[in-house]
Amino acid sequence: YGLNQLVGGVAFTLALVLIVIAGAELFTGNCLIAMSFMARKITGKDLARNLIIAFIGNFIGALTLVLWIYVSKQWTINNYLLGAKIVLAANDKVNIPFGAAFARGVICNALVCLGIWLCYSARSNMDKILALLWPISCLIACGFEHCVVNMWLIPMGLVLKGNSAVLAAAEKFHGGKLDLSNLTLFKGFLIDNLFPVVLGNLFGGIVLVAGVYWFIYLRTSKR
Numbered sequence: 001y002g003l004n005q006l007v008g009g010v011a012f013t014l015a016l017v018l019i020v021i022a023g024a025e026l027f028t029g030n031c032l033i034a035m036s037f038m039a040r041k042i043t044g045k046d047l048a049r050n051l052i053i054a055f056i057g058n059f060i061g062a063l064t065l066v067l068w069i070y071v072s073k074q075w076t077i078n079n080y081l082l083g084a085k086i087v088l089a090a091n092d093k094v095n096i097p098f099g100a101a102f103a104r105g106v107i108c109n110a111l112v113c114l115g116i117w118l119c120y121s122a123r124s125n126m127d128k129i130l131a132l133l134w135p136i137s138c139l140i141a142c143g144f145e146h147c148v149v150n151m152w153l154i155p156m157g158l159v160l161k162g163n164s165a166v167l168a169a170a171e172k173f174h175g176g177k178l179d180l181s182n183l184t185l186f187k188g189f190l191i192d193n194l195f196p197v198v199l200g201n202l203f204g205g206i207v208l209v210a211g212v213y214w215f216i217y218l219r220t221s222k223r
Contacts, residue, residue: 031205090157105200
């Protein structure tokens with residue numbers, strides 16, 4: 001389990017590398033923009049607008065990826081084992097208690113934003129890749145919650161849970177019958193997972209990273 005998670009974390013670093021180097025927008029990483037708001041360089045409306053647009057764009061992109069992954073039949077790899085693991089992971093996520101999902105979201109985005117913060121010290125693309133590798137690998141290896149990842153993973157699980165071959169492979173891997181009663185669109189995904197994880201990601205990025213670094217470096221003392 002530990003080695004699989006670590007390898008998955010290293011592989012997942014590619015996503016942040018593509019975002020940072022190719023100049024894309026990531027909802028969780030954009031929480032760092034809150035530093036500009038705290039420094040009175042932008043308004044609260046500007047910050048909210050950026051985060052909302054990034055959130056919607058990331059959600060559309062994640063759902064588009066669900067479509068293409070489904071059409072590509074990649075989930076049938078290794079006798080449907082890949083699809084089975086997606087369903088199992090999605091089911092685990094929708095059954096995380098609210099407080100735990102929030103806390104995992106906090107730590108997750110603190111690591112994401114710290115990774116992006118480290119990139120500001122980079123002089124080359126290789127520096128950026130190495131700077132992102134450690135915090136991003138850590139958050140995946142430790143099982144923390146990233147809302148944009150879940151925008152893809154849980155809907156993919158919702159699509160695949162109705163496939164009998166995937167379900168059979170999942171139950172075989174799990175070692176028994178699965179309870180997928182909470183793997184639903186509204187309650188399971190939107191309410192039980194996405195809502196607390198988004199709140200946690202916002203807190204971790206805006207308060208623990210942007211807020212702390214603003215306080216240390218940009219806060220002006222009143223005289």
